Amino acid sequence: MMKNQLLSKVYQVLEPGPVVLLTTAHKGRANIMTLSWHMMVEFEPPLVACVVSNRNHSFAALRATKECVIAVPGVELAPKALRVGNCSGRNVEKFERFGLTPAPAERVAPPLVAECFANLECKLAGFVNKYGIFILEVVKAWTDPAQRNPKTIHHHGYGRFVVDGEMIRLKSKKG
Amino acid sequence: MMKNQLLSKVYQVLEPGPVVLLTTAHKGRANIMTLSWHMMVEFEPPLVACVVSNRNHSFAALRATKECVIAVPGVELAPKALRVGNCSGRNVEKFERFGLTPAPAERVAPPLVAECFANLECKLAGFVNKYGIFILEVVKAWTDPAQRNPKTIHHHGYGRFVVDGEMIRLKSKKG
Numbered sequence: 001m002m003k004n005q006l007l008s009k010v011y012q013v014l015e016p017g018p019v020v021l022l023t024t025a026h027k028g029r030a031n032i033m034t035l036s037w038h039m040m041v042e043f044e045p046p047l048v049a050c051v052v053s054n055r056n057h058s059f060a061a062l063r064a065t066k067e068c069v070i071a072v073p074g075v076e077l078a079p080k081a082l083r084v085g086n087c088s089g090r091n092v093e094k095f096e097r098f099g100l101t102p103a104p105a106e107r108v109a110p111p112l113v114a115e116c117f118a119n120l121e122c123k124l125a126g127f128v129n130k131y132g133i134f135i136l137e138v139v140k141a142w143t144d145p146a147q148r149n150p151k152t153i154h155h156h157g158y159g160r161f162v163v164d165g166e167m168i169r170l171k172s173k174k175g
Numbered sequence: 176m177m178k179n180q181l182l183s184k185v186y187q188v189l190e191p192g193p194v195v196l197l198t199t200a201h202k203g204r205a206n207i208m209t210l211s212w213h214m215m216v217e218f219e220p221p222l223v224a225c226v227v228s229n230r231n232h233s234f235a236a237l238r239a240t241k242e243c244v245i246a247v248p249g250v251e252l253a254p255k256a257l258r259v260g261n262c263s264g265r266n267v268e269k270f271e272r273f274g275l276t277p278a279p280a281e282r283v284a285p286p287l288v289a290e291c292f293a294n295l296e297c298k299l300a301g302f303v304n305k306y307g308i309f310i311l312e313v314v315k316a317w318t319d320p321a322q323r324n325p326k327t328i329h330h331h332g333y334g335r336f337v338v339d340g341e342m343i344r345l346k347s348k349k350g
Binding site for chain 1 (some may be wrong): 188193217225254257260279305308326328329338343344345346349
């Protein structure tokens with residue numbers, strides 16, 4: 001169902017700044033958090049930086065297992081993404097609670113999120129302790145060909161999200 | 176003309192992932208580059224991470240002067256933002272060439288971009304050498320009240336940009 005995606009194209013998914021879900025697996029439990037504080041750092045191999053606070057339950061899992069999946073939800077999942085972000089894996093089984101489907105990844109233990117149109121399997125490549133910045137290398141990327149022209153959401157604070165509008169094309173010399 | 180903006184609200188401008196312009200001033204010359212590789216790191220004082228390659232002319236200016244302005248263009252400026260990104264300050268006076276207006280900042284030497292709806296005056300707070308990640312503290316923020324509901328652009332590669340569409344509001348327990 002999910003289609004392999006060129007690693008050199010990963011930046012096109014994350015650079016526009018969508019809200020993403022981050023999954024971890026630790027001590028026999030999978031967990032999900034919602035995240036907007038991420039950016040590309042290198043095209044290929046794709047490196048992604050993200051901020052996960054040590055107040056997040058996912059922090060310990062990511063530090064210990066050095067693996068995660070970044071899943072990109074379309075706008076249809078906005079209410080679920082928000083609810084995932086408004087509770088903690090400390091006391092909630094989030095996949096079950098929010099009706100999200102874990103699917104096996106190929107290169108890492110944390111699950112893909114089957115409902116998301118893109119899933120990026122990541123291994124920890126570095127950690128900048130002072131700022132809580134994780135550097136992730138995307139080692140495998142998947143897209144769901146059934147989701148054509150997915151619209152992502154962009155967080156503006158307090159439950160407000162801007163949904164992707166029209167795509168404009170300008171002539172560029174660069175990627 | 177530009178209105179002072181609460182520093183605690185800065186994340187609402189950058190977190191959604193817009194294409195931004197970054198200005199520097201070095202050796203008597205102001206320069207601009209276009210940038211999408213940025214993310215929030217802390218709410219308040221607002222810390223922003225961004226990747227500026229040492230291949231960019233702005234790299235030396237930012238390292239030497241430890242100051243910059245992050246300016247956020249609306250969709251009307253998309254063609255100019257692209258052209259700013261497709262040439263180098265080594266051999267182009269970009270403000271002049273692209274008809275952008277430098278305006279004096281209050282706390283830093285690099286200029287604001289008068290046409291942008293938001294301008295963030297930044298001082299360098301850290302540098303992660305291994306990944307070329309600059310950590311900037313926003314010390315002063317401005318918005319242009321004349322630009323109501325500005326639509327930002329989000330880079331998808333090769334001159335393709337998604338423009339902000341509708342804003343949805345969901346009930347959230349958190350900022």
